[in-house]
Amino acid sequence: MKEEKSFWRKLNAWINGEEALIHADEYIARREQPKKRQWLKRPNIQEIKSNKGLYWFLCVLISIVFITIMLLVVSNLPTFGDPMDPANNEVMERYLEKGIEETGAINFVAGMILDYRAFDTFGESNVLFLAVICVLMLLKRDKKNISEAEDKEIAEDEMLDAADHKSILKVGAKYLSPLIILYGIYVILNGHLSPGGGFSGGSIIGAGLILYAATNGHKKMQTFFTFKTFTGISVACLLTYCACKSYSFFTGANHVGYAIPKGTPGNILSAGFILPLNICVGLIVAATMYGFYALFTKGDI
Numbered sequence: 387m388k389e390e391k392s393f394w395r396k397l398n399a400w401i402n403g404e405e406a407l408i409h410a411d412e413y414i415a416r417r418e419q420p421k422k423r424q425w426l427k428r429p430n431i432q433e434i435k436s437n438k439g440l441y442w443f444l445c446v447l448i449s450i451v452f453i454t455i456m457l458l459v460v461s462n463l464p465t466f467g468d469p470m471d472p473a474n475n476e477v478m479e480r481y482l483e484k485g486i487e488e489t490g491a492i493n494f495v496a497g498m499i500l501d502y503r504a505f506d507t508f509g510e511s512n513v514l515f516l517a518v519i520c521v522l523m524l525l526k527r528d529k530k531n532i533s534e535a536e537d538k539e540i541a542e543d544e545m546l547d548a549a550d551h552k553s554i555l556k557v558g559a560k561y562l563s564p565l566i567i568l569y570g571i572y573v574i575l576n577g578h579l580s581p582g583g584g585f586s587g588g589s590i591i592g593a594g595l596i597l598y599a600a601t602n603g604h605k606k607m608q609t610f611f612t613f614k615t616f617t618g619i620s621v622a623c624l625l626t627y628c629a630c631k632s633y634s635f636f637t638g639a640n641h642v643g644y645a646i647p648k649g650t651p652g653n654i655l656s657a658g659f660i661l662p663l664n665i666c667v668g669l670i671v672a673a674t675m676y677g678f679y680a681l682f683t684k685g686d687i
Contacts, residue, residue, distance in 0.1 A: 481494055481497075481498065482494070485497050485498075486651050488501070489501040489502070489648070489657060489658070489660065490578075490648030490649060490651055490656050490657035490658055490660070491578040491579075491651070491656075491657040491660050492578065492579050492580070492651055492652055493577060493578050493579060493580060493581065493582075493583070495581075495583070496577050496578045496583050496657070496660055496664065497578070497657070497660065499583070500578075500583075500584075500659075500660045500663045500664065500667075501657075501658070501659075501660060504631050504663065505631060507663075507667065508624075508627050508628065508631060511623075511624060511627060511666070511667055511670050512624065514670055514671065514674040515620050515624060515670060515674070517674070518616075518620075518673075518674050518677040518678065518681075521677070521678060521681050521682075522677070522681060522687075525681045525682065525685050526681065526685060526686060527684075527685035527686055532685070540684070543603070544603060544604075544605050555601050556601045556602065559597050559598060559600075559601035559602070560601075560602075562597065563594045563595075563597050563598040563601075564594075566590060566591075566593060566594035566597065567590075567591050567594040567595070569590055570587045570588065570589075570590030570591035570592075570593075570594060570668070570672070571587065571591065572587075573586055573587035573590060573668075574587030574588065574591075574664050574665055574668040575587075575654065575661070575664075575665075576654070577660075577661075577664040577668075578656065578657040578660045578661055578664065579652065579654070579656075583664050583667070583668075584663070584664040584665070584666070584667025584668035584670075584671060585667060585668075585671055587664070587668045587671075588667060588668035588669065588670065588671025588672040588674075588675070589671055589672075589675065591668065591671075591672035592671060592672040592673075592674070592675025592676050593675070595607075595611065595672065595675070595676040596675065596676055596679045599676070599679065599680065600679075604680065604683075604684045604686070607680075611676070611687075612687065613686070613687040616673050616676075616677055616687050619669050619670070619673050620669075620670055620673050620674075623665075623666035623667075623669045623670050624666070624670070626662065626666050627663055627666045627667070630659045630662060630663060630666075631659070631663075633646070646658040646659060
């Protein structure tokens with residue numbers, strides 16, 4: 387039995403590229419021997435001080451190299467404002483002549499950011515979501531990072547919000563907040579037809595949510611917008627955006643085999659995926675704006 391185990395151990399070692407095991411006991415002892423810890427050498431203060439001049443020289447040298455590279459790159463860029471630059475003639479002409487045909491959007495800006503460079507906009511939306519997640523990790527209150535004084539202060543604020551329900555600010559915000567949010571929805575839905583879109587419309591909706599929360603209190607805001615609402619909206623919109631633009635990988639990209647109907651330019655249901663992408667971006671921006679406000683003021687969403 388021992389010989390069989392030794393044979394299979396040798397075979398396994400040979401398959402794994404290890405040397406043949408002639409003496410199994412010696413090999414096991416060598417494998418089980420604890421490795422010596424290699425402690426990092428602590429920096430010597432005197433050595434650092436003596437090499438201070440060298441460090442300064444290397445810092446200046448590296449800075450000069452990078453500055454030289456950047457200056458060379460900038461010097462070879464097209465002259466700003468030159469009418470003969472490709473950005474001012476060929477690219478602009480391409481967008482103006484083929485923009486409506488290829489994207490179906492009357493608003494050329496929406497066609498560029500949500501069609502020609504839609505993946506870049508998708509990255510920006512992810513950056514917003516990650517920024518809120520980082521702030522959430524640092525500022526979200528829980529049982530481990532809140533004191534009794536903070537609990538008392540929050541309770542007093544909620545008591546004042548509940549008692550002061552007839553102020554001019556609260557009454558005005560009660561009627562103004564829905565109008566602001568409604569206008570933001572209009573800007574998002576018409577982003578492919580007129581100036582606007584997801585970023586500007588989402589900012590307007592976020593401002594409306596902040597106004598409502600500032601005047602009516604965080605507790606009342608949580609009756610319809612909670613942390614679960616925030617995560618659900620953000621994740622669902624990012625996944626929808628990703629799914630809507632993933633077709634490019636299966637159709638050859640560059641509008642080859644574009645099977646999504648663009649509709650009639652000028653109609654609300656047109657421009658292919660630009661309308662749903664505008665909605666996704668707008669919801670992410672609105673949730674991000676309110677998320678920042680809630681975390682910095684109350685430590686919770």
